[in-house]
Amino acid sequence: MSSPPAIVSVPAADVRSRAREAxxxxxxxxxxxxxxxxxxxxxxxxxxxxxxxxASAVLTVAIGWSFLASGLAVWAREEANPIGALIAxxxxxxxxxxxxxxxxxxxGSWLGFTAVNAAVAMFxxxxxxxxxxxxxxxxxxxxxxxxxxxxxxxxxxxxxARGDAPPRDGMAGLLRPEPFGSTLGALPAAVAIVxxxxxxxxxxxxxxWATRHxxxxxxxxxxxxxxxxxxxxxxxxxxxxxxxxGRAIGWAAAVAFCAVPLALDAGxxxxxxxxxxxxxxxxxxxTVRTPGALREALGHALGDPTLRLAYWVSETSGFVDLRGxxxxxxxxxxxxxxxxxxxxxxxxxxxxxxxxxxxxPELLExxxxxxxxxxxxxxxxxxxRAHVDDLxxxxxxxxxxxxxxxxxxxxxxxxxxxxRLVAMSLHLRLVESTLRTEPESAVPLVxxxxxxxxxxxxxxxxxxxxxxxxxxxxxxxxxxxxxLAARSPTPVELSAPTERLPQPVExxxxxxxxxxxxxxxKYAQASHVTVxxxxxxxxxxxxIADDGVGGADAAGGSGLRGLADxxxxxxxxxxxxxxxxxxTRIHADIPCI
Amino acid sequence: xxxxxxxxxxxxxxxxxxxxLLEAEGFAVVGEALNGLDGVAVAAETAPDIxxxxxxxxxxxxxxxxxxxxxxxxxxxxxLTSIRSAEDFGSLIETSRARAFIPKADITGQALAGxxxxxxxTA
Numbered sequence: 001m002s003s004p005p006a007i008v009s010v011p012a013a014d015v016r017s018r019a020r021e022a023x024x025x026x027x028x029x030x031x032x033x034x035x036x037x038x039x040x041x042x043x044x045x046x047x048x049x050x051x052x053x054x055a056s057a058v059l060t061v062a063i064g065w066s067f068l069a070s071g072l073a074v075w076a077r078e079e080a081n082p083i084g085a086l087i088a089x090x091x092x093x094x095x096x097x098x099x100x101x102x103x104x105x106x107x108g109s110w111l112g113f114t115a116v117n118a119a120v121a122m123f124x125x126x127x128x129x130x131x132x133x134x135x136x137x138x139x140x141x142x143x144x145x146x147x148x149x150x151x152x153x154x155x156x157x158x159x160x161a162r163g164d165a166p167p168r169d170g171m172a173g174l175l176r177p178e179p180f181g182s183t184l185g186a187l188p189a190a191v192a193i194v195x196x197x198x199x200x201x202x203x204x205x206x207x208x209w210a211t212r213h214x215x216x217x218x219x220x221x222x223x224x225x226x227x228x229x230x231x232x233x234x235x236x237x238x239x240x241x242x243x244x245x246g247r248a249i250g251w252a253a254a255v256a257f258c259a260v261p262l263a264l265d266a267g268x269x270x271x272x273x274x275x276x277x278x279x280x281x282x283x284x285x286x287t288v289r290t291p292g293a294l295r296e297a298l299g300h301a302l303g304d305p306t307l308r309l310a311y312w313v314s315e316t317s318g319f320v321d322l323r324g325x326x327x328x329x330x331x332x333x334x335x336x337x338x339x340x341x342x343x344x345x346x347x348x349x350x351x352x353x354x355x356x357x358x359x360x361p362e363l364l365e366x367x368x369x370x371x372x373x374x375x376x377x378x379x380x381x382x383x384x385r386a387h388v389d390d391l392x393x394x395x396x397x398x399x400x401x402x403x404x405x406x407x408x409x410x411x412x413x414x415x416x417x418x419x420r421l422v423a424m425s426l427h428l429r430l431v432e433s434t435l436r437t438e439p440e441s442a443v444p445l446v447x448x449x450x451x452x453x454x455x456x457x458x459x460x461x462x463x464x465x466x467x468x469x470x471x472x473x474x475x476x477x478x479x480x481x482x483x484l485a486a487r488s489p490t491p492v493e494l495s496a497p498t499e500r501l502p503q504p505v506e507x508x509x510x511x512x513x514x515x516x517x518x519x520x521x522k523y524a525q526a527s528h529v530t531v532x533x534x535x536x537x538x539x540x541x542x543x544i545a546d547d548g549v550g551g552a553d554a555a556g557g558s559g560l561r562g563l564a565d566x567x568x569x570x571x572x573x574x575x576x577x578x579x580x581x582x583x584t585r586i587h588a589d590i591p592c593i
Numbered sequence: 594x595x596x597x598x599x600x601x602x603x604x605x606x607x608x609x610x611x612x613x614l615l616e617a618e619g620f621a622v623v624g625e626a627l628n629g630l631d632g633v634a635v636a637a638e639t640a641p642d643i644x645x646x647x648x649x650x651x652x653x654x655x656x657x658x659x660x661x662x663x664x665x666x667x668x669x670x671x672x673l674t675s676i677r678s679a680e681d682f683g684s685l686i687e688t689s690r691a692r693a694f695i696p697k698a699d700i701t702g703q704a705l706a707g708x709x710x711x712x713x714x715t716a
Contacts, residue, residue, distance in 0.1 A: 434617065
């Protein structure tokens with residue numbers, strides 16, 4: 001028996017039939033809502049006893065239908081999001097409740113009362129679950145469950161147990177579910193107040209912690225929802241003491257109720273706009289010419305004016321900005337995050353954007369794939385700028401290094417050979433005067449002068465070797481490196497090519513080895529150094545490794561930095577690996593052109 | 594009475610050589626100092642006939658030593674010296690209050706004595 005496949009693909013026909021089923025359900029729900037709305041209208045207007053019958057009927061139906069319509073719209077657009085169905089059902093249940101309440105029978109009154117209460121509980125559900133339609137966390141689930149239990153079960157049972165009839169006041173019933181009305185102070189009302197308090201706290205907390213992007217989605221819905229819940233509560237409280245005032249606030253709550261579906265629609269339009277913005281971006285990209293325009297276009301498409309772009313430079317394995325300056329990606333946990341952009345498996349750039357855009361991965365993906373080519377172009381531009389900056393800096397460092405070298409030479413000549421020659425001159429003068437007076441005491445003076453002459457010669461030789469090693473130009477790299485190895489206090493194991501390399505390459509290698517051996521002698525406390533120079537495939541590769549203490553600083557030390565510049569000037573690369581306690585490895589790679 | 598001299602230079606071997614040379618040529622080296630401030634102090638204590646000062650010193654330089662000596666009472670004439678030549682210092686030597694500049698390689702008792710005679714002549 002074969003094992004089941006890891007990936008299950010859904011046949012296209014299934015998807016289509018499921019879509020057809022959902023479409024059928026929407027159509028049925030829509031028709032039911034329309035019929036119930038007509039029924040409410042006929043029943044309310046037909047009931048001559050009801051005050052403000054027309055207005056009441058129009059408002060009730062408007063509320064029901066606006067929830068129904070916006071719910072169906074959300075449902076049609078996002079089938080995976082259950083909030084659309086919930087909003088549409090809310091509208092239908094509210095209309096059903098209003099219609100049942102107008103029928104006139106006792107059962108109808110009970111049914112209407114319960115249904116209107118259920119619609120209010122669903123409204124709490126919608127507010128808590130917006131915009132994903134899902135309840136996350138125990139607090140949200142407990143709050144919504146408490147709303148349903150209180151309004152749909154506890155309130156009717158409480159009234160029935162007390163022998164009260166369900167209140168019947170048409171639309172006011174919708175706006176003032178009974179726990180706030182006739183039974184204020186009783187258990188269902190107390191629970192309802194706790195639920196509303198919990199809801200207010202939850203919405204405030206969500207708003208407080210929301211990122212800017214999420215706030216934009218939440219703003220209208222929370223504002224309208226919060227306003228009408230607040231007005232409902234106010235209506236219920238005021239109604240106990242001042243009937244007309246309560247009614248007025250009730251009307252205001254009704255208008256606020258109508259605004260909630262509009263706010264939901266606005267949310268939908270906003271996300272549609274986000275999609276449209278990708279199309280707009282594609283058009284904008286055609287005209288992106290000036291540096292910085294791409295960032296603006298992308299920021300506009302993503303709705304994030306704080307968007308920053310970082311371009312990948314593979315040579316340095318780091319990001320730079322458009323001007324080629326090093327760019328640090330934001331830390332984990334900051335208000336901005338980075339999304340990597342890749343083309344053909346190669347890293348191109350990073351979009352550093354508001355953390356809330358993580359909630360819109362499709363938008364990010366659409367935008368980054370649309371802008372891939374433009375980002376690649378800007379990356380090349382940034383890389384070039386980074387190169388130019390590098391060149392400018394290394395050129396300045398080379399000039400500076402040359403100046404320092406001249407200063408060092410002057411000081412060495414002044415403190416060394418020149419000093420000795422002056423001393424010799426004075427001694428010879430002394431010899432001169434001594435020869436006149438007591439010739440035999442001149443002998444030790446002459447010996448002293450000879451000694452000084454030997455020292456001066458040695459110092460001049462050392463200096464000349466520092467300026468340029470004659471053995472390197474005369475005999476080539478092998479003998480020159482052997483001479484370096486022979487002078488090194490740390491034992492050196494050397495292998496070098498016998499053939500001659502281009503003169504600048506030989507010089508660069510010589511100075512790398514010379515500096516490395518000098519560093520080993522000064523700092524490494526090593527017992528052994530290996531120096532390997534190979535000439536293969538038109539490249540010279542140098543590897544120097546010691547078993548010392550490590551910890552050399554390639555970027556900070558002027559010696560290694562200068563060598564890196566010298567090698568970079570030959571289009572080569574120098575790499576230093578010197579972890580503390582693990583010795584130092586220097587690797588240089590130079591093309592032999 | 595041999596002319597009395599103080600030598601200020603931060604190189605002990607140079608000090609020793611110059612002392613030997615000048616003493617052979619009839620000078621009395623009454624004081625030596627390895628830095629500028631000590632040099633000024635030693636000159637004040639010993640009241641020499643002449644002070645030989647190296648331009649390059651570890652604390653204050655030779656020009657500053659010359660200024661301080663000249664500001665003191667009964668200031669002895671100061672002679673600047675250096676491994677470098679006079680041109681290397683531009684107009685600094687001319688504008689200083691030093692009696693003269695002698696390159697180190699040219700220091701002799703005769704040259705210094707000549708400066709003292711010049712002073713005696715002008716006095």
